[in-house]
Amino acid sequence: MGTALENRVRREAFWRNLRQDYFASPAFSLITVISVGALLLLVWQVVNWGLFDATFSPDARQAECAAKGGACWSVIANRWRIILFGLYPFPEHWRSGLACLVVVVVVVLSCIPYFWTARRLSITWLVGYGTFYVLMKGGVLGLPLVREAQWGGLALTLFIFTTMAVIGMPLSIAFALMRNSRLYWISRPMGVIIDGVRALPNVSILFTFAVVLPFMMPDMLVGEKLYRVIAGFILFFAAYQAEIIRGGMQAVAGGQEEAAKALGLSYRHRISRIVLPQAFHSALPATINQFVMFFMETTLVSIIGFSDLMSSARTAFSSGEWTFAFIEVYVFIAVIYFVFVFSLSRYGAYLERRMAVGSR
């Protein structure tokens, strides 16, 4: 709202921006036309394939789908339960679904600044994790017992992910503190462990934990294969996360710790009240990024023979009548992974921007 002059200025600014962003030079004008065309074509193709020409009815099979020429979502309509829950007993699927929902709620809650104190965060995660575990395993409260061997699909993926987070996070703090220790014989071996783990391919670490370790442990410690693999996950999660926390600790202004020392605070208080909170503050974006990376890394268990989301999706079309519809299934789980990962990483980027503005 304003005078004619203001309107004119605004109009001219609009045209100038348009020219700069789309038609900076003849070459760029051409590129603009071509890329807008290509984008429209791409969107049109995808929408056509996924919506207009697609078949949605659960009763359709290859012939009907081929006749319409688009995506065959019938496979999802038929197999979504296998994809999401794997071999979990059919009548108990609601528990699996509820457990997945619990994890989503916990992750969403941890993104709310109100929960960003060590106590609130750990309580949220522990309660969520306990609920998840009880729901999945059962054996109490009148829920029938379901062994870990029958867990699968998205629920298994989330189980690995949450266990990794709940145990790996405190462990990574311990790793970081030991790595930064003034004591040579604590910081040095820890450095070797961390650097070694970071140089190895994650698959080989998981393989070692799953297959090689039972040879090298007292039998009473061997335990379930699933838990051994998760231990492998925890190990490399902690190794990577420890480096991130160390980076955050280096970003804490040097005077802070000195001041705390001068005030006579003990090592424990210095670390827990002064250094770590600030370290986490500056390491937050990297940490979120880390969670995102490791959520995707959980797919590695499919190599070792667990039926996580990736594997159960593959079993969904590996049998008889759906072998032709692999693209649809891959797209379906890709969307699941993408939604989770993309929203988290966008949130991380937003936090980074916000912190860059109000950095201390």
Add this chain to the structure above:
Amino acid sequence: MFLKSQKARNIGLQLAFVGLIVAVIVTAIFEAQSNFAQQGIGLTSDFIWKTTGWEMSFSILPTDRTDPYWWYLLVGLANTLFLAVIGLAGATIFGGLVGLALIAPNRPLNLIGTIYVEIFRNIPLILQIFFWYSLTTLLPSPRNAGALAGVFFTGRGIYLPGLNVAGWSIALFWVVIFATVMAFVWFMAAKRFRKLEPGQRRRIPVAIIAVGLALAAIVLFLGHPAGTPWLAIPEPQGLNIRGGYRIQPELYALAFAIAVAGGASVAEIFRGGFKAVGSGHAEAAYALGLSGWQTFSRVRFPLAMRAMLPSLSNQFVWLVKATTLGLIVGYTDLFAVVVSSITQSGQTFEFMAILMVAFILINFSLANVFNRINDAARLKGHQTRG
């Protein structure tokens, strides 16, 4: 209470930690030995000379089932490095192009780049590999494949016109090329060549490259059987295609997946590098009358390159580690060879150790090379003032 004394406590803590590590290792060794004793397998090294007895589905060097384990391990390592090099090159090319699209002063291009980056960075790599590999099954069979400039795209592989030379000379050719690149990097990065005359400093790299290319050409020439045509063109014969190179679907699907996914990360690093260069540099360049292209190639790009190097080196280490996923589509890289060897021979411990040592060596040398490049390229002293 002796824990009151700071010194005693420190010594106690260190002893406890080291003791724990030693205890774990000793337990592992004892347990392994007792388990091996039960199964009649000992910690040996003579398995290395035994024949494997299984076929390798893919290799860039000649193998057959009578080969000993050490050769298989070497071939596996060669396959890993081969895939890693292709993946790195592909990721750098894709990443560079998409990165340019991200920083171009053009909204639609930015959007295309962003879509690419977000899609391929936020979907697990395994899923992407499976996807591309499954797509290759939709390609036509060799008998109905059409040629595109002498190249056949089929479900059984891509057939390229190839040079008509023996296998060993191809391998040697790549070794020579690699050595040339390494020599070039070393010359550019090492401190001892800093003191040379500027004229010489310009001439020597050219000489290195020329010598390398000449050597490579000689190697190819020696490996060429006399009296045959230089180019082998693939031609359909009955149900199959003969002649030229066949790139197996395992390899190209995998290399493509790694290049595309790695390219997304590289593009993101590219954008970050350009964002790290303050606008002041570019504005100063404009003020001095440099053209847009000159500003980009002489000011912004070199500065951005320096800002990118650390993240790029991390990314490349990640890519090398990602090659181990080749196992899932049946590409026999080092990890796949080790897994098969373990299931065949039961020498779990030794093969795992070999794998770990190999990867630690690869990644540490890669990190080392990058650190040297980084040190050489870093702006020193007065150059850093923005």
